[in-house]
Each structure stands twice: as C-alpha cells, then as structure tokens.
Amino acid sequence: MNASTAVLEVHDLARTYGEGTGSVAALAGVSAAFARGTFTAVMGPSGSGKSTFLTCAAGLEPPTSGRVVLDGADITDWDEERRTRLRRERIGFVFQGFHLMPYLTAAQNVGLPLRLAGRRPDRVRVSALLERVGLGERAGHLPAAMSGGQRQRVAIARALVADPAVILADEPTGALDSATAASVLELLRGCVDELGQTVVMVTHDPVAAAYADTVLFLVDGRVAGRMDRPTATAVAGQLARLDEWVA
Amino acid sequence: MGMVWLAVRSLRHRYAAFTATFVAVLLGTALMGSFATLVETAAGPVPAQDAESLTVMGAVVGGWGAVIVLFSVASTVGLTVGQRDVEIGLLRTIGATPRQARRLVRAETLVVCLVAAVLGALLAAAGGRALLAALVAGDVVSDVEFGGGAVSLPLTVVGILQVCLVAAAIAGRRATRGPASVTAADDLAGARPIRRWRVALALVLIAYGLGMGVVTVTVSGNSDDPYDAMATSGSSSLLVGVGLALLGPLLLPVGARLARPFLGGGDGAGYLAGYTASRRAHLLGGVLGPVVVLTSGAVGTLMLVGADGRTLVGEPPEGTETINLLNNVVVGMISLFAAIMVINSFAAVVAHRRAELRQLWLVGGTRAQIERSVVAEAALVAAVGVVLGLVGSLATIIPFGLARGEGVLPDGQLWLPPLLVAGVAALTMLTARTLVRRATRSAAILIP
Incomplete structure (x- = not known):
C-alpha cells in the first residue's frame, strides 16, 4: 500500500491501561496505513485490541506511545479541543448500538455533527443522504419508530454528513439480523465504491469482513497478519488458526 | 447556538428526569421569594423595629435558602446528567467539545430553572402576602402594609438562576471528565x-x-x-x-x-x-x-x-x-x-x-x-x-x-x-x- 495515498496511518501504536503489575497492554505496537477509497476490516478475538485501536485512531483517547496521522496531520499530541474539532470535520462514526439521539428525528440526527460545528445543516444535503441510505420518506421519524437496520442507516448518513476523510465503524452489524446486516454492509461498500469514502470497520464476523477489500488481523494487541480480497470462508479459517501465528 | 437547540429538544424528551430539579427550584423560589418580599416591605413606611424583624427574617431565610437550593439543584442536575454518560459520550465522540457538552448541560438546567423560578415567584407573590398577614396576626410585627414584589421577586429569580448556573457548572465539569466514550462508565471498578x-x-x-x-x-x-x-x-x-x-x-x-x-x-x-x-x-x-x-x-x-x-x-x-x-x-x-x-x-x-x-x-x-x-x-x-x-x-x-x-x-x-x-x-x-x-x-x- 502506498503510504502517500494513506488517509489514516498509525505508527507503532501502544496503549496500556492501569499501572504496575495490574497493567494491561491493549495495544502493543500496531502499525498500519489505510489508503483513500478502501474498505478495511479489523478482526481478532476478544481482547485483541480491536476497539482500543479504533479509539486511539479516532483521537478519542491518546495512545501511550506511537503516532496517529490522519489526513496528513499528526494528531497524537493535539489537545482534546483540537482533536474534537478534527473528529467532527474529518471522522464519521458508526457504532454497534447505533447511538442516535432519541429525541431527534432522523434528519435532525443526520445534521447533528454540523450543528455541533456551529453550522446549520443544509436541508438538501441531509435529505439527499437519507435518500442515499434508503430512508427518504422517514426523515421526520424519531429513532423509536424505526427498526434496528433503519437506525443504523441513519447513523451511516450521519457519519457521511461532514464528508469525512474516514469512516470508523465499531461492529456496525453486531446488533442486526443477517439479512439487515447484509444491507447495511452493502451500504458501507457503496460508500467506498461510489463516493470514494474510506471505511475502517472492526468486526468479529467473517461474513461482514468479506465485504472489505482487506482484513487486518489483531491478536494480543499486535498485527498478526492481513488478507486481501477476503472471503468469509478464508477469513473464518484464518481466525481459527490465529493462535498458531502468534505462538 | 447549536447547544440551545439541542437542549430544548432534549428537555422535551426527558422532562420527567428534571422533575426533581424543577420541584427544588419551584419550592426554593416560592419560599425565598415570600421572605424576600418582607425585606422589600421593610423598606417602605414601616416602624423601625418592624423593619428590623422583617429584614432579618428575609436575610436569614434567603441565605439558608440559597445554600439549600444550591445543594439540591447541584445534586439533582448531577444525577440527571450522570445517568446520561453514554449520550454525552456520543455527542463528544461525534464532535462536541467538552465546552459544548457543558453548554448543553447549562442550557438544559437554565431552561428548567427559569420556568420553575418564574412560577415559584408567582407563588411567592401570594405567599409573601400570606406570610405577612400571619406575622401581623401572630403579633410578630405591627399592622404594616404589604409593599413587596416588584423588586424583590425579580431579584430572587435572578439570584436563584445564578445558583442554578453554579450547579450546572459543577455537573457539566463532572460529565466531561476523561476521554469521550459511548460505553457506560465501568461499574466493576468498585468504590471510587x-x-x-x-x-x-x-x-x-x-x-x-x-x-x-x-x-x-x-x-x-x-x-x-x-x-x-x-x-x-x-x-x-x-x-x-x-x-x-x-x-x-x-x-x-x-x-x-x-x-x-x-x-x-x-x-x-x-x-x-x-x-x-x-x-x-x-x-x-x-x-x-x-x-x-x-x-x-x-x-x-x-x-x-x-x-x-x-x-x-x-x-x-x-x-x-x-x-x-x-x-x-x-x-x-x-x-x-x-x-x-x-x-x-x-x-x-x-x-x-x-x-x-x-x-x-x-x-x-x-x-x-x-x-x-x-x-x-x-x-x-x-x-x-x-x-x-x-x-x-x-x-x-x-x-x-x-x-x-x-x-x-x-x-x-x-x-x-x-x-x-x-x-x-x-x-x-x-x-x-x-x-x-x-x-x-x-x-x-x-x-x-
């Protein structure tokens, strides 16, 4: 992968929780680069550091050591205020639990990151995005009136609204049935293929990972391999043998 | 003012959660306002001795009231905000700065407190009259004319709102401590x-x-x-x-x-x-x-x-x-x-x-x-x-x-x-x- 086209790079990323003998190294030196317009799945068993990786890459938590470079800017040493501004301009988030504001309509939820940035959301853009995720008619509905799949589509539209450099997705299909999950993954795939977006998705589902261009495997906080053009079967096989790789 | 926009919608959705804050401010304003009218009455044409009694009463109840309302509003707002750690964590994740999150808490608190304080002041307008009548009937003061409300009640409302702002600042600071996260605060950590x-x-x-x-x-x-x-x-x-x-x-x-x-x-x-x-x-x-x-x-x-x-x-x-x-x-x-x-x-x-x-x-x-x-x-x-x-x-x-x-x-x-x-x-x-x-x-x- 050519580093010059990388939109997100992490260098030797480490994150330790706690101190002394009780400390846990969630990340123990991860380096990776994610090129613009690619879809990467980050996989690994529980406790492999997947979520910590995402948290550090998003600038939510500073790493213990290592660097995070987003869109050419080294954000590692930025303060909370500056990282927050960067997040709302350059990073879109999709979570397992959807995390929509229960008291805002679909359209208001989609426009929220712009409001936080002090801008008035453009109605046309918001409804175009809702149209794109297949919810054109539901703009005025509250999350409570929508299914899980619909809520996740709203969350994806929200992630796209600021036209971010990268979309970070944390188990986006973890709370969905397989048919709904497939349509959400199609949607993410479409964001990459048609909008040229960059998606980094943490998942433990080989079927979900098969939608990505590349799979990055993490074990015990380290990169334990990668696979291009993955299939569900190949990924599942690889996951089953991950412990051999590290040993 | 994106945060006020958000605060108004949030409040409409969860007004029940703010009931305790509302009641505390309503009763606090009603009580303090009633006694504040006594101070204003004392400033009118009243015998010096009565003026002193009325002023002391107003000052003592007002002072204690401010402290008590501060405590209870800080505690009730703190609890309401504390239960929303996931929601505030999400706002911060998708781009609200800690300052914006604090502004949201402040705006919510202020709206609730403003409504409650104004209603409380209306109660106090009647309450102050009744209180003075009771004092006159009980021979605590001589038969003085009620002359309060126009100045003392607005001042009470402003004072209560100041107290609410302090309470909101305390709750907001607590809510934005640490990194943003959409997972609920870990309870397994045990006693802090x-x-x-x-x-x-x-x-x-x-x-x-x-x-x-x-x-x-x-x-x-x-x-x-x-x-x-x-x-x-x-x-x-x-x-x-x-x-x-x-x-x-x-x-x-x-x-x-x-x-x-x-x-x-x-x-x-x-x-x-x-x-x-x-x-x-x-x-x-x-x-x-x-x-x-x-x-x-x-x-x-x-x-x-x-x-x-x-x-x-x-x-x-x-x-x-x-x-x-x-x-x-x-x-x-x-x-x-x-x-x-x-x-x-x-x-x-x-x-x-x-x-x-x-x-x-x-x-x-x-x-x-x-x-x-x-x-x-x-x-x-x-x-x-x-x-x-x-x-x-x-x-x-x-x-x-x-x-x-x-x-x-x-x-x-x-x-x-x-x-x-x-x-x-x-x-x-x-x-x-x-x-x-x-x-x-x-x-x-x-x-x-």
Missing part, C-alpha cells in the same frame, strides 16, 4: 476513592461546629443576651451534619460492617444489602447524605427551640417570636429539600442498577427477594444515616443545654428524636420500596 478536598471540607465543617460548641459553653453562654448562645450553637448541628454527610462514602461501609451480624438471616436479601452498602458506598452515599443532614438539622434545631422555650427566665426578650419562627422555617426548608433529595437520589440509584437487578433475577433471585434486598439497603442507609445525624445534632444540643443550665441531657422533648428518626427511616424505606417495585414490576427488568 473519595476526593481529598471532600475529606478536608468535611473536617473543617466538623471542627468549626465543635469549635462553636466550645465557644458557646465558655463565652457566649455567659453573655447577658440569652440569644448569644443560640447564635453560636444554632447552626452547629447542620454544619457537623453536612460534614458527616460528606464523609458518607467512608462511614457507610463501617456501618455496614457493624450491622452485618444482624443481616445474616432471611433469604439472602440482607446479605446482599450489607455488601452493596460496603462495596458500592459511592452509590448509596448520595442517599445517605440528605438523611444525615435531615436528621441532624431537624433534631438539633427543634431541640434547641424546645430548650430555649423551657429555660428563658422572665419576660421573653425582643424578637423571640421572630427567632422561633425562623428556626422552624429553616428546619422546614431543610427537611423538605432533604426529602426531595432522598427520593431523587434513590430513584437515580435504582435506575442506575437496573442491569444489576436483572442479573440478580437471572441467577435465580425472585422479584420479592430483589425488592427485599433493596429495601434492606435502604434500611441500612437509614440506620447509619440517623445514627450519624443524631451524633451531629449533639453539636447543638449539648453546648446549648450546658449554656442554658440544662446540662448534657435536655430536660424535655426527649420524645422528639425518636419520632423524627422514625419519620426519616420511614421516608427512606418507603421511597426505596416504591421505586424498586416500579422497577421490578415493569417489563424493563426482563429486557436488557
């Missing part, structure tokens, strides 16, 4: 260490209360004015009570350990309650605090008023009625607000623990057992709270008794403390029972 400033403040308050006790016995008790002793010892029970309440998370486990031999029997409900109280004292400390302050303040002040009535010799000096009225009003205010805080903090504790109660149910606890264990917790909190409260009340009772020649044990009204203790315990346990029943009887306990 108690902050050092909290211990320091508690010790200062207790030391000050005890010091005033010594002053009462050695200096002011020998003064010619019988009310000098009251001035130095009257607030000691409250100060020591607040001090002990601040130490609640440290003292509750000690109480739980002492009570453990009595909790063993039954079907495990007491067993669970004992460990909850000792290992998750930071949760229940929010309930313990108001119980301590309520007991300490009410017992201490009411016993003080009783002892004063018994030991004053000869013609009561000028202002006796005013002083007694003030003591009773302040006790009433503290009791009212402490009761609101007990109910509100227990509601927060139960809401916070739905998942935990569900786990108890999953491993085979019956609903009745779960309910009993929460009520047993409440009983434990009430027991520790009233013991600490009674200890705190001694800071007023003993020095004043000594100064007035009654000795360490008051000569009368010994029925009062048990009565108040029973009332406080009943309030705590009934609140717990009602709330936990609502939680377990709703379908929500069966669904995560």
Whole structure:
C-alpha cells in the first residue's frame, strides 16, 4: 500500500491501561496505513485490541506511545479541543448500538455533527443522504419508530454528513439480523465504491469482513497478519488458526 | 447556538428526569421569594423595629435558602446528567467539545430553572402576602402594609438562576471528565476513592461546629443576651451534619460492617444489602447524605427551640417570636429539600442498577427477594444515616443545654428524636420500596 495515498496511518501504536503489575497492554505496537477509497476490516478475538485501536485512531483517547496521522496531520499530541474539532470535520462514526439521539428525528440526527460545528445543516444535503441510505420518506421519524437496520442507516448518513476523510465503524452489524446486516454492509461498500469514502470497520464476523477489500488481523494487541480480497470462508479459517501465528 | 437547540429538544424528551430539579427550584423560589418580599416591605413606611424583624427574617431565610437550593439543584442536575454518560459520550465522540457538552448541560438546567423560578415567584407573590398577614396576626410585627414584589421577586429569580448556573457548572465539569466514550462508565471498578478536598471540607465543617460548641459553653453562654448562645450553637448541628454527610462514602461501609451480624438471616436479601452498602458506598452515599443532614438539622434545631422555650427566665426578650419562627422555617426548608433529595437520589440509584437487578433475577433471585434486598439497603442507609445525624445534632444540643443550665441531657422533648428518626427511616424505606417495585414490576427488568 502506498503510504502517500494513506488517509489514516498509525505508527507503532501502544496503549496500556492501569499501572504496575495490574497493567494491561491493549495495544502493543500496531502499525498500519489505510489508503483513500478502501474498505478495511479489523478482526481478532476478544481482547485483541480491536476497539482500543479504533479509539486511539479516532483521537478519542491518546495512545501511550506511537503516532496517529490522519489526513496528513499528526494528531497524537493535539489537545482534546483540537482533536474534537478534527473528529467532527474529518471522522464519521458508526457504532454497534447505533447511538442516535432519541429525541431527534432522523434528519435532525443526520445534521447533528454540523450543528455541533456551529453550522446549520443544509436541508438538501441531509435529505439527499437519507435518500442515499434508503430512508427518504422517514426523515421526520424519531429513532423509536424505526427498526434496528433503519437506525443504523441513519447513523451511516450521519457519519457521511461532514464528508469525512474516514469512516470508523465499531461492529456496525453486531446488533442486526443477517439479512439487515447484509444491507447495511452493502451500504458501507457503496460508500467506498461510489463516493470514494474510506471505511475502517472492526468486526468479529467473517461474513461482514468479506465485504472489505482487506482484513487486518489483531491478536494480543499486535498485527498478526492481513488478507486481501477476503472471503468469509478464508477469513473464518484464518481466525481459527490465529493462535498458531502468534505462538 | 447549536447547544440551545439541542437542549430544548432534549428537555422535551426527558422532562420527567428534571422533575426533581424543577420541584427544588419551584419550592426554593416560592419560599425565598415570600421572605424576600418582607425585606422589600421593610423598606417602605414601616416602624423601625418592624423593619428590623422583617429584614432579618428575609436575610436569614434567603441565605439558608440559597445554600439549600444550591445543594439540591447541584445534586439533582448531577444525577440527571450522570445517568446520561453514554449520550454525552456520543455527542463528544461525534464532535462536541467538552465546552459544548457543558453548554448543553447549562442550557438544559437554565431552561428548567427559569420556568420553575418564574412560577415559584408567582407563588411567592401570594405567599409573601400570606406570610405577612400571619406575622401581623401572630403579633410578630405591627399592622404594616404589604409593599413587596416588584423588586424583590425579580431579584430572587435572578439570584436563584445564578445558583442554578453554579450547579450546572459543577455537573457539566463532572460529565466531561476523561476521554469521550459511548460505553457506560465501568461499574466493576468498585468504590471510587473519595476526593481529598471532600475529606478536608468535611473536617473543617466538623471542627468549626465543635469549635462553636466550645465557644458557646465558655463565652457566649455567659453573655447577658440569652440569644448569644443560640447564635453560636444554632447552626452547629447542620454544619457537623453536612460534614458527616460528606464523609458518607467512608462511614457507610463501617456501618455496614457493624450491622452485618444482624443481616445474616432471611433469604439472602440482607446479605446482599450489607455488601452493596460496603462495596458500592459511592452509590448509596448520595442517599445517605440528605438523611444525615435531615436528621441532624431537624433534631438539633427543634431541640434547641424546645430548650430555649423551657429555660428563658422572665419576660421573653425582643424578637423571640421572630427567632422561633425562623428556626422552624429553616428546619422546614431543610427537611423538605432533604426529602426531595432522598427520593431523587434513590430513584437515580435504582435506575442506575437496573442491569444489576436483572442479573440478580437471572441467577435465580425472585422479584420479592430483589425488592427485599433493596429495601434492606435502604434500611441500612437509614440506620447509619440517623445514627450519624443524631451524633451531629449533639453539636447543638449539648453546648446549648450546658449554656442554658440544662446540662448534657435536655430536660424535655426527649420524645422528639425518636419520632423524627422514625419519620426519616420511614421516608427512606418507603421511597426505596416504591421505586424498586416500579422497577421490578415493569417489563424493563426482563429486557436488557
């Protein structure tokens, strides 16, 4: 992968929780680069550091050591205020639990990151995005009136609204049935293929990972391999043998 | 002003969560406003002596009221905000700066407080008139004309809103500590260490209360004015009570350990309650605090008023009625607000623990057992709270008794403390029972 086209790079990323003998190294030196317009799945068993990786890459938590470079800017040493501004301009988030504001309509939820940035959301853009995720008619509905799949589509539209450099997705299909999950993954795939977006998705589902261009495997906080053009079967096989790789 | 936009929508969605804040501000404004009109009346064409009584009343109730409203609004807003850690974490994740998150909390609080304060001021306009009429009827002041409202009520509203802003600032700071995250704050971490400033403040308050006790016995008790002793010892029970309440998370486990031999029997409900109280004292400390302050303040002040009535010799000096009225009003205010805080903090504790109660149910606890264990917790909190409260009340009772020649044990009204203790315990346990029943009887306990 050519580093010059990388939109997100992490260098030797480490994150330790706690101190002394009780400390846990969630990340123990991860380096990776994610090129613009690619879809990467980050996989690994529980406790492999997947979520910590995402948290550090998003600038939510500073790493213990290592660097995070987003869109050419080294954000590692930025303060909370500056990282927050960067997040709302350059990073879109999709979570397992959807995390929509229960008291805002679909359209208001989609426009929220712009409001936080002090801008008035453009109605046309918001409804175009809702149209794109297949919810054109539901703009005025509250999350409570929508299914899980619909809520996740709203969350994806929200992630796209600021036209971010990268979309970070944390188990986006973890709370969905397989048919709904497939349509959400199609949607993410479409964001990459048609909008040229960059998606980094943490998942433990080989079927979900098969939608990505590349799979990055993490074990015990380290990169334990990668696979291009993955299939569900190949990924599942690889996951089953991950412990051999590290040993 | 994106945050105000958000705050208004958030409030519409969850107005029930702000009920406690609303009630606290409404009642606080109504009470303080009523007494504030007295000060304004005093500024009118009123005999000098009456003007002084009216001004003192307004100032004392206003001062105490501000402190009490600050405490209760800070506590209620803090709890409402604390329960939304996931939501505020999400806002911060998708791009709200800590300052914006604090602005959201501030805007929500201000809207609620503004509505409540304005309504409270309207109540106070009627309440002030009624209060003055009662004072005139009780011969506390001569037949003076009511002349308040136009200035004092708007000022009260502005003052209350200032207090609300301080409370919101405290809650907002707490909500934006640490990195943004959409996972609920980890409860497995167990007891959080108690902050050092909290211990320091508690010790200062207790030391000050005890010091005033010594002053009462050695200096002011020998003064010619019988009310000098009251001035130095009257607030000691409250100060020591607040001090002990601040130490609640440290003292509750000690109480739980002492009570453990009595909790063993039954079907495990007491067993669970004992460990909850000792290992998750930071949760229940929010309930313990108001119980301590309520007991300490009410017992201490009411016993003080009783002892004063018994030991004053000869013609009561000028202002006796005013002083007694003030003591009773302040006790009433503290009791009212402490009761609101007990109910509100227990509601927060139960809401916070739905998942935990569900786990108890999953491993085979019956609903009745779960309910009993929460009520047993409440009983434990009430027991520790009233013991600490009674200890705190001694800071007023003993020095004043000594100064007035009654000795360490008051000569009368010994029925009062048990009565108040029973009332406080009943309030705590009934609140717990009602709330936990609502939680377990709703379908929500069966669904995560």
